[in-house]
Amino acid sequence: MYALVDGNNFYVSCERVFRPSLVGRPVVVLSNNDGCAIARSNEARALGVAMGVPWFEIEHLAESSGLVALSANFALYGDMSDRMMSLAAGMGPEQEIYSIDESFIDLDGVRGCLAERGHKVRDRILQWVGIPCCVGIGTTKTLAKLANYIAKTAERKPGSYPASLAQVCNLAALTPSALQAVLAATEVREVWGVGRRIEAQLKEGGIHTALDLARLDPAMVRRRWSVVLERTVRELQGLACIALELAPARKREIACTRSFGHPVTHLADLGEAVTEFASRAAHKVRQQGSLAGQVLVFIRTSPFRQQAQYSRSISMPLRRPSADTGVLVAAALRGLRAIYRPGYELARAGVMLLELQPSTVLQGELELQQESAAPQRARLMTAIDDLNQRYGRSTVVMASAGLAGDRRVWTMKQERRTPAYTTCWADMPVARA
DNA sequence: TCTGGGGTCCTAGGACCC
DNA sequence: TCTGGGGTCCTAGGACCC
Helix, strand or coil: CEEEEEECCHHHHHHHHHCHHHCCCCEEEECHHHCEEEEECHHHHHCCCCCCCEHHHHCHHHHHHCCEEEECCHHHHHHHHHHHHHHHHHHCCEEEEEECCEEEEECCCCCCCHHHHHHHHHHHHHHHCCCCEEEEEECCHHHHHHHHHHHHHHHHCCCCCCHHHCCEEEHHHCCHHHHHHHHHCCEHHHCCCCCHHHHHHHHHCCCCEHHHHHCCCHHHHHHHCCHHHHHHHHHHCCCCCCCCCCCCCCCCCEEEEEEEEEEECCHHHHHHHHHHHHHHHHHHHHHCCEEEEEEEEEEEECCCCCCCCCEEEEEEEEEEEECCHHHHHHHHHHHHHHHCCCCCCEEEEEEEEECCEEHHHCCCCCCCCCCCCHHHHHHHHHHHHHHHHHHCCCCCCCHHHCCCCCCCCCCCCCCCECCCCCCCHHHCCCCCC
């Protein structure tokens, strides 16, 4: 038996904790570069704001309907997430943190009424952290996910489901006929693992609801679609196929990519951006104790604009795997020079580290030239990471990153950013008597 | 004028081997 | 006229997730 604890409109809820005046108002949080809406309050949703819609298309709602837009503040959301997760863990013996606002809890061995327990955890998170959550419970992760959707929808849209399922929904406690009714009232698109493409194919075959999907023959689903969708069907039928993942797996690739605040045409500016992206990726790869075997760098124009398009990437194999910022930045810059062509208005670039492997199994190599500088370089990286941790992210950077500030054309737009209330002393909220 | 970022898994098809 | 069978590895692309 599994529970899924999931924050409601998580980014918006984080912002509302520190700006209670936003409660009850239509609010969206924008992606990096203030591009698209990536979170929306129920009030914004009611205005017809779709997930992922570009800001410029809904900006008029600010004037006409009081829609408030905020730039994404990931430092805040990450910290609020840690607080919420530590309380959600109280639901059962094991927890898998699945995303910034969701965790699966294993309920094996938990006694008593599960829904009651879910309400207690929900109340505690609301009171101690300030984030409203919903809890879904089911015999498989897919059913717990669906239960969570039902708990949220029943709360937001009275009448869509029985009111008793709002906020906390335990599908395993329903009678078979009640369960069927609930599944029949749920669009197939809401099932975890069914995206737009598969939804269209299913609907063509007359499969419209979660109940329709649950009634398919798994073997047929495998033949016609894939083992992935077959697993989904079996999970809907109550057979657990997807296990809880307790320790986050080591990432197999690590990326840092950004859209630019303004179009970039000069190699010098691109070099600064690529240096920063490679440096950040290098830091991430060190954090997880890995080395990269290849560095991929790409640049591209905006596919949304009517202009000459250019999109290229190149993969640079390293002579030996590395997590050294100097090595990775140099490779990325070599790649950049190889793919750069003047005359294009570039909108985006990125660096990906591939062929990651644990740093503990570094293959030995004959040292033909001189004594290895590796230990000193590793200590240097640790020192840089420590300094940046202590004094701020860009305290020590590679010279090719250029000087931060006014001259940079490429840094992303963040015009509506709220303070880092919980992670920066200078931004701490002040209470007045 | 303005359109995010970071991942995973699976499959099909090509290259290559004996 | 007639042109095998079986296997592995790699990559690109599709689909999904939040």
